[in-house]
Amino acid sequence: MIRFEDVSVTYEGAAEPTVRGVDLAVPEGELVLLVGPSGVGKSTLLGTVSGLVPHFTGGTLRGRVTVAGRDTRTHKPRELADVVGTVGQDPLSHFVTDTVEDELAYGMESLGLSPDVMRRRVEETLDLLGLADLRDRPIATLSGGQQQRVAIGSVLTPHPEVLVLDEPTSALDPAAAEEVLAVLQRLVHDLGTTVLMAEHRLERVVQYADQVLLLAAPGEAPVLGDPASLMAVSPVYPPVVGLGRLAGWSPLPLTVRDARRGAGALRERLAVTSAGPHDRAPHDRGETPAARPATRWSGLRGRTKTDAPRAAAARVAGLAVRRGRVEALRRVDLTVAAGETVALMGRNGAGKSTLLSTLVGLLEPAAGSVRVDGAVPHRTGPRELIRHVGLVPQEPRDLLYADTVAAECAAADHDAAADPGTCRALVSELLPGITDDTHPRDLSEGQRLTLALAVVLTARPPLLLLDEPTRGLDYAAKARLVTLLRGLAAEGHAIVLATHDVELAAELAHRVAILADGEIVADGPTPEIVVSSPSFAPQTTKILAPQKWLTVTEVREALDAGDGAA
Template sequence: MSDVITLSNVSITHPGASAPTLRSVNLVVEEGDLTLVVGRTGTGKSTLLGALNGIVPHFTGGRLDGTVTVAGRDTRTHRPRELADVVGVVGQNPVAGFVTDTVEDEIAYGMEQLGISPSVMRKRVEETLDLMGIADLRRRALLSLSGGQQQRVAIAAVLAAQPRILVLDEPTSALDPTAAQDVLASISTLVHDVGLTVVLAEHRLERVMHAADAVWWLPGDGSVVAGPPEEVLAHADVVPPLAALSRTMKWPTVPLSVREARRRVGPHLDLPHAPQPCEAMTWHGSGDDVLRLDKVGVSYGKVRAVDTMTATLERGTITCLMGRNGSGKSSLMWAIQGATKSSGKVLVNHHGSWSDPRKVDAATARQMVSLVPQSASDLLYLPTVAEECAQADKESNVPDGTTGAILSRLGVELPEDRNPRDMSEGQRLALVLAIQLSSRPDILLLDEPTRGLDYAMKTELTRIVRDIASGVTGEPAAVLLATHDVEFAAATTDRTIVMATGHVVADGSTRSLCTSSPGFSPQIAKVFHPADVMTIADVERLVGTPIGARR
């Protein structure tokens, strides 16, 4: 096979930067390969992807040294519009890239810009709808689709132009496990059955590394380490669950799938079995309730997003909300916070008395419930960290320096003069958490808190959330987080509530639910099923060393 992408001695320096983000990089991609780009946040993954279609440096500015050749075209002399017929790019947020209202129109739009004739467009629209399995959505409004459907439409809109190369940046970051699997299955079909070349950046490596032909690892020093996935991931500083298992077991290479890991581990019939599925349906709380929901409902027109939900949360516990996109998780959180009109009873035990946060003044409501939305940076609007912290102190009516002190207790040190927009996702999330905690809320709600975070950041977030629940930052609080990240949930939460079509379908300990559900099990649980093993800590405690000698 021929090389369809070649980077020769490439260095990229952003405007105003004192050192290059990428330095003397030499890489190739063979036609029909799926290349996975991995690295910690801020190491230059998006810069590298942007160089593949000329966005870097034609739109971003800065300096490009060396040569990037894509399908025989030099990106230095070909601007992005001159590469659009050979390179298609799908960003992290598909909705941000939509320019029309319906699925069919969106797929046709890109071809219109390339001047493709109407008769050819009609044929390609039909072919692409079938290829991505979305023919039944052709006349649907884009904003009415689930996250997984929107992602497939975004890919379809690019594919209709029939590029030779598809570049994707975090295509599954906001998707539930089933939707993510659907999108990645579509991408895998394009690689194996259509011969498309794919370059894909992803933080959730457990979802895609089994399909990769090669991995590019960006250590953060400007270099790129390229090689087979099983070898590169054995040494990379991004450590998906199976890589962590490999290091614990002292295997020389990383198993790329649960099946391969199970074969290496072998049977462990002597290990304790996980609780049976029937035991996952009941949560036995401590009785120290801080939140009581009684027949809470949320409706949007004829759509019943949350349907008569009844539940309690205890102080000092961390509860996870799981379920497919559109199951009602975010709507429930907004109802608890009081920002969405809802029916039923929402009661919070605030300073010993039960009150409804929907019926009190804004300052009191903030002390009862604080919500960190999916895009935490939406709550940041001032030019420096210091000003954000000072404003939070003022709004929460607490002494000056309170928010900054909480930030320090969270274990995150940020320069006071730093602009929040110049910080990483993890740093912005930590700042927003400190701002929300300044009011000492009884309940903290987190909606998809791991979106855009690498593995090290998620480990740090686990520590922070546990400290919040236990009272390190003030009084113990109840933490409720909605997430599709089963690995994070397994490591962080005590209890899991699974929702579907606005109803609770399971409510039990995270251990019992995550070891008994094929859809919501972390990879380590799948490897050791049916044993009661869910995390790497369990492996270290229960399995011991004999397996480490196995290959």
């Protein structure tokens, strides 16, 4: 179905090709997962299949890419539209109409399908992706995850032979991601659709892959092969693989079910270690100055129930927020202490982003009160508010407007009255290898998000808000982000992050608050909340239950401690 013949792509001004030596074939009716660190060329390789590279991106394509017999060098994307459906990292750049139903129909209209066929396929797709209740909604009013589902649906309705998906589940909650992946499975197995997908959250998708295309380093020729074999050598891998590597399991498991079958001996070793789960601190999570008494679940180092709480960095009481005719939040109470990290979780559209927007003053409460570091956000001017709170939004373009990374950093230093070079130092820490003259639009989605984070952190606000901060980040970049955020929390910064990344919450958050339909339905220490949730439990917890371990790092440290004691 897809054939790469000695393909390389070199962008203008680049000293080396972004991808090179691609010589392989993707058969019909298979789901192939592209795996590799950020910046190795996964998006570029996907773009060569849809024709976006080089027709829209520029650069030089050498070799030949054919899809269903059509050469992408001589067929522009519009001439491949009936064969290839593409969803990029940014769903907003994909939309051409205003409402959900119109967007689902647009691609079929362009292909000249009959109204009867269009109506039937729209209804099928609305049901498949759980979008029926949103059919008449303006796309601009949807949450990021809802927009992602609409973007995926819009390329499903024309029934293409090939689907090219770049981070398709990055903005979806766990349940919605499972629904989308189940749909892709049906397309592959029942209709013979070929799916080529890049995804950093491998814990969600690797078990569904028929083959893995591993891009281990920039410029290296990719390797196509069996998922388990390539996961054994891949520089990026999900927690289930990390646990399998740690325990020495062979064959290497890719699913929680397979890992549980082989985890008996590991559970026995962990049961006799000197420290059980949550009798010791989660890896470097550090002390949390929670504004209420700690419990045995806190996972805190050296804290007792008599420790005095610190002042609240944010306090929300009886909050209600309306967005048009929709009551987005109601009866929300939340207190975040200085130095505490709180993860907001819940399905798409639950109100997570609305709560963050209210905390940063973008929305005015309809009822209740909001105070951030002593300020009332919606009544405080931007120049003053930046000293109290900073928000890294889902869409980094909202913060990035300069032509180069250096200019963005200089502007951030000026706005925050920080020492020159402060922002650039943060960028170097989070995005090593990015040069000063790089244009933000030439960065990947994850890299732009990280640059926006550095811009906000330059002001060192007492309260830091992050909306889906790991979207588009590989595991190494996520680890650097976790280290940075832990350091900020240790210095007394309060952090609130809205996330669908259960592994991030397990690794970083002191507390988890779960929202549903605009209300907080659960709020407590991270282990207490996520261990009991089938949707929000991390892979390590699912594998080692009934023991309550959260991360591979916790398990590794416990085993090392047990070996040392022995």
